[in-house]
Amino acid sequence: MVVLIVAEDVTRCYGTGRGVESVSLSVQAGQCLGVLGANGSGKTTLTRLVAGLDEPQRGRLSVLDAPSYPRPAHLRKRCGVSLDASAHWQRLSGRQNLYFFARQYGLAEPVLSRCTDDLLTEADLLAQADDPVGTYSFGMRRKLSIIEALVHNPDVLILDEPSAGIDAAFLERLTQCIHRRSERGQTTWVADNDPDWLARTATHAVLLEDGRVEARGSVSELTASIGARNRVEITLEQTDWDQRPDLPGIHKFHCKDNHIDIVLDDDPLLPAQILQWIVARQGRVRAMEIHAVTLREALAQRANRQEART
Amino acid sequence: MRPGNLFCLQLADAFADRRRVLLRAGVSVLLALPFILVGMPARAQAAGIVMVILFTGFFGTAVAHVHLREDRHLERLSLLPISRASLTLDLMLASVVSRAAPTALVLGAFVVVNGRQISASATIILAGQLCATLLLLTLLGMGTARLARSNAEVHLFGALTVGVLAVVCGVVPTPQRLAPLAAALAPNPIARLVAALVALPRGKVGISPTEIAFAALVLVATMAAITIRWIRGAGEKTQAVDSPEKTVNNAAARVKEGQG
Numbered sequence: 001m002v003v004l005i006v007a008e009d010v011t012r013c014y015g016t017g018r019g020v021e022s023v024s025l026s027v028q029a030g031q032c033l034g035v036l037g038a039n040g041s042g043k044t045t046l047t048r049l050v051a052g053l054d055e056p057q058r059g060r061l062s063v064l065d066a067p068s069y070p071r072p073a074h075l076r077k078r079c080g081v082s083l084d085a086s087a088h089w090q091r092l093s094g095r096q097n098l099y100f101f102a103r104q105y106g107l108a109e110p111v112l113s114r115c116t117d118d119l120l121t122e123a124d125l126l127a128q129a130d131d132p133v134g135t136y137s138f139g140m141r142r143k144l145s146i147i148e149a150l151v152h153n154p155d156v157l158i159l160d161e162p163s164a165g166i167d168a169a170f171l172e173r174l175t176q177c178i179h180r181r182s183e184r185g186q187t188t189w190v191a192d193n194d195p196d197w198l199a200r201t202a203t204h205a206v207l208l209e210d211g212r213v214e215a216r217g218s219v220s221e222l223t224a225s226i227g228a229r230n231r232v233e234i235t236l237e238q239t240d241w242d243q244r245p246d247l248p249g250i251h252k253f254h255c256k257d258n259h260i261d262i263v264l265d266d267d268p269l270l271p272a273q274i275l276q277w278i279v280a281r282q283g284r285v286r287a288m289e290i291h292a293v294t295l296r297e298a299l300a301q302r303a304n305r306q307e308a309r310t
Numbered sequence: 311m312r313p314g315n316l317f318c319l320q321l322a323d324a325f326a327d328r329r330r331v332l333l334r335a336g337v338s339v340l341l342a343l344p345f346i347l348v349g350m351p352a353r354a355q356a357a358g359i360v361m362v363i364l365f366t367g368f369f370g371t372a373v374a375h376v377h378l379r380e381d382r383h384l385e386r387l388s389l390l391p392i393s394r395a396s397l398t399l400d401l402m403l404a405s406v407v408s409r410a411a412p413t414a415l416v417l418g419a420f421v422v423v424n425g426r427q428i429s430a431s432a433t434i435i436l437a438g439q440l441c442a443t444l445l446l447l448t449l450l451g452m453g454t455a456r457l458a459r460s461n462a463e464v465h466l467f468g469a470l471t472v473g474v475l476a477v478v479c480g481v482v483p484t485p486q487r488l489a490p491l492a493a494a495l496a497p498n499p500i501a502r503l504v505a506a507l508v509a510l511p512r513g514k515v516g517i518s519p520t521e522i523a524f525a526a527l528v529l530v531a532t533m534a535a536i537t538i539r540w541i542r543g544a545g546e547k548t549q550a551v552d553s554p555e556k557t558v559n560n561a562a563a564r565v566k567e568g569q570g
Contacts, residue, residue: 052389073391074391076391081389085382087385087386089383091323091326092313095312096311099313100316101390
């Protein structure tokens with residue numbers, strides 16, 4: 001498997017103490033890596049390093065088999081970057097801005113015109129394509145910035161906070177686009193704060209905390225590795241049940257009338273064991289519902305646990 | 311227009327808002343008007359006109375470049391597959407062209423009102439000196455913008471630099487202590503422009519072969535660079551192409567097809 005982004009012990013700190021420290025990770029061709037973390041956890045710093053805007057103070061960071069900084073022009077041509085702040089020429093139209101970026105990546109007529117119009121259509125910006133960007137809303141500018149990064153179909157696409165201010169329809173199209181990129185063997189790096197969208201979009205994810213990688217893996221591995229807890233709801237025939245299953249992995253047990261609510265570890269065998277345990281004690285189960293925890297819920301649970309500890 | 315390179319993009323942006331362009335040119339002309347119309351010593355007239363050119367050329371460039379950095383345009387441009395030299399050249403040429411419009415208007419008005427039977431050679435010298443002055447001011451402006459950390463700082467640096475330039479280039483009387491420095495810097499285009507403007511009302515613009523050759527060289531080289539960048543970057547007028555419902559994937563496939 002071709003590895004397109006490799007970070008080994010990468011450190012970049014700012015005077016304020018913020019930044020990233022000793023980050024090691026790799027992204028293979030065809031993967032979409034979602035970078036998650038609270039505000040100030042180092043997502044943008046790491047994204048800027050991968051984009052080639054800043055140089056690591058320590059460690060090795062390579063993108064497309066070459067050091068990330070300074071990145072030669074022929075490798076910059078294979079990357080598409082949309083940063084957290086959109087930089088456009090406000091007095092010029094969206095079409096003119098997009099046309100400029102497309103031309104810099106070597107696109108030529110007639111492909112260029114068709115391609116820019118298709119992308120403007122995808123972003124629902126065709127009707128406003130000839131209006132000055134200064135008249136665009138925040139979300140429209142973000143969408144323009146994203147299609148500017150996509151216009152040359154880059155091998156490595158780097159997006160910082162793409163979901164911020166974007167409508168659901170475009171976000172869904174972006175998800176599909178990223179999936180198709182992965183099928184074609186292209187790599188996508190997405191730093192974002194929306195775990196639900198990242199869970200649908202990314203093939204892999206890393207969780208940053210205070211500039212360090214706290215957890216990594218596929219989205220389900222990441223959810224499990226941050227100590228996510230599922231919820232099981234059981235409805236019984238009888239209304240006088242008050243026994244708590246004596247099994248490891250159960251964190252909360254609440255029983256009222258014929259309804260039992262259990263919070264338990266993300267262990268696929270545990271619900272079956274609980275069911276077995278209840279049935280063995282003459283419990284008559286009418287219904288059982290397992291609520292698998294989402295990445296967003298897992299992160300919220302983790303934040304709550306940390307808050308409780310402090 | 312469709313801007314195909316940074317030079318055309320910057321020019322399209324600079325001239326997109328006609329009201330802004332007219333206001334800028336109007337302010338320069340208004341500031342220069344007393345020195346053009348009111349009778350005063352030739353030295354004072356020349357100093358006034360060159361100070362307006364210094365402010366328009368240098369200040370305008372420095373402030374515009376800080377805006378480019380603060381609006382994160384420079385950062386965005388650094389991600390494109392364009393060499394740093396090409397980026398700098400395009401920014402410089404676009405800045406020269408957009409500052410040339412108001413300054414040429416000021417200088418033109420001054421020549422029309424005060425120039426007595428100005429010869430073709432003297433016109434070339436004046437145009438060449440103005441062009442060289444704008445190139446120098448643009449370079450200094452871009453350098454100052456790099457040093458300044460914010461928009462407020464660039465105004466402070468700008469005021470200081472214009473003051474220093476005015477003194478060392480002989481726009482205002484040079485103090486005795488700085489005379490050797492001013493003498494050493496005498497061949498610079500700002501000092502030459504001052505000298506030409508002082509001589510203009512008397513109809514005695516110094517026409518030496520070296521001066522004509524230098525002015526012509528600067529003019530031709532700058533015009534050639536501007537023309538080449540314009541031809542390479544200017545596309546046809548923007549117009550919508552029929553856009554069927556295509557997916558991003560289709561667009562990407564077309565891109566690949568185009569690159570192939």
